[in-house]
Amino acid sequence: MLLNDNSIQIQANKSSHLVSIALPASKSMANRALIINALGGNKGNLERLSEARDTQTMHRLLLLNEPVWDVLDAGTTMRFLTAYAGVLGLDKTLTGTPRMQERPIGILVDALCELGANISYSGKKGYPPLKIGAFGGQRTDSLTVRGDISSQYISALLMIAPILPRGLNITLEGKIGSRPYIEMTRKVMERFGVRTFWKGEDSIEIPPQTYLSADITIERDWSAASYWYSIVALGDGTEVFLEDLTDDSIQGDRKMADLMSKLGVETVFTEKGAHLRQISHNSSAEIDFSDCPDIAQTIAVICAAKGIRCVMLGLESLRIKETDRIAALQLELAKIGSKLTETRNNEEWILEPGNLTKPESSFHTYHDHRMAMAFAPLAWKFPISIEDPSVVNKSYPGFWDDLKKAGAIIS
Ligand SMILES: O=C(O)C1=C[C@@H](OP(=O)(O)O)[C@@H](O)[C@H](O)C1
């Protein structure tokens, strides 16, 4: 489907049926595999690379011998390429969308410069665009980095660490958010023959090592799966089979299956994938999203639409993603009568569901793929319209076509 319109109308067919969906591959896993494979001389074989724009951009830029790398709106691509170009001493300007230029990167740049990289800011200090130059040789083998802003800085440092002559010791300071993404990085590194070691709770040692060649199949995306849990939860009678989605995933968003067992969806894993079916749900929930920030929007909409009061914790990082996701949720949830209120300064938010009797039906997406996909399942409750549908291309370009397979009429 060509997606150039400013908005689409969606009306769901509510008859009971089973739909089988091939989710896109995980852009997080794919972007790690691409960087690591490049650091190892591109000897590995990566199967099922994600069609997500973030991954396509990473792939293209790594092959592109040009002075300017434009990552568009891809956070991992920006952070991972900064570390990659920084330690390889590539002469590059790294830039991105206006929003990317508001997403902080100072913690990573400071760490890389301490290590010996030559990186300066072309615009505002602490933010892209960045100008990268020659690597001045390794100046230290230990760094202390804040863990409470973005785990992507830590993943970026982890991946370049083994190629440093003296290796690296990274000590993390403060609360560590998105920890499963750090573990995903360690696991993908391990598939390429490189070992890293936790020294206590907050310190990781990476001895100097060589990345080996590896054949890797990228896992299906658990963050993308979350929208199908929502469709099953809201679409009484719709059952979904998610092909090749695995129980023993390296993705933290695998947690969706456990959370949804209390919020109205049962998961049965088979050799071929995951079967989702609606079950009864609790009337309230308390969920900490520190480990899985990308499914917060999906769950907020599910709770709002099913009348579940939800205490939401660990949402701090949402303010610096593709948009300020807390502000965006507050505005859009209000249209369906729900209130999201901050109760403890930056620590706890309460979602009070309203009733869906007179909902507004037109939703803004704020350049954020997850706003579009989190609100789309509401079409299984009432006809809706979603602004800027092509925003989904960042992680899930086939989303609207898959929705049609599930009986949605999209115009
Ligand atoms: O490393 C990754 O692949 C990601 C880490 C998370 O970001 P933060 O670490 O900034 O929370 C997540 O929100 C993002 O979608 C992908």
Ligand SMILES: C=C(OP(=O)(O)O)C(=O)O
């Ligand atoms: C936050 C996200 O991505 P990134 O930070 O890589 O832009 C996301 O996909 O939800």
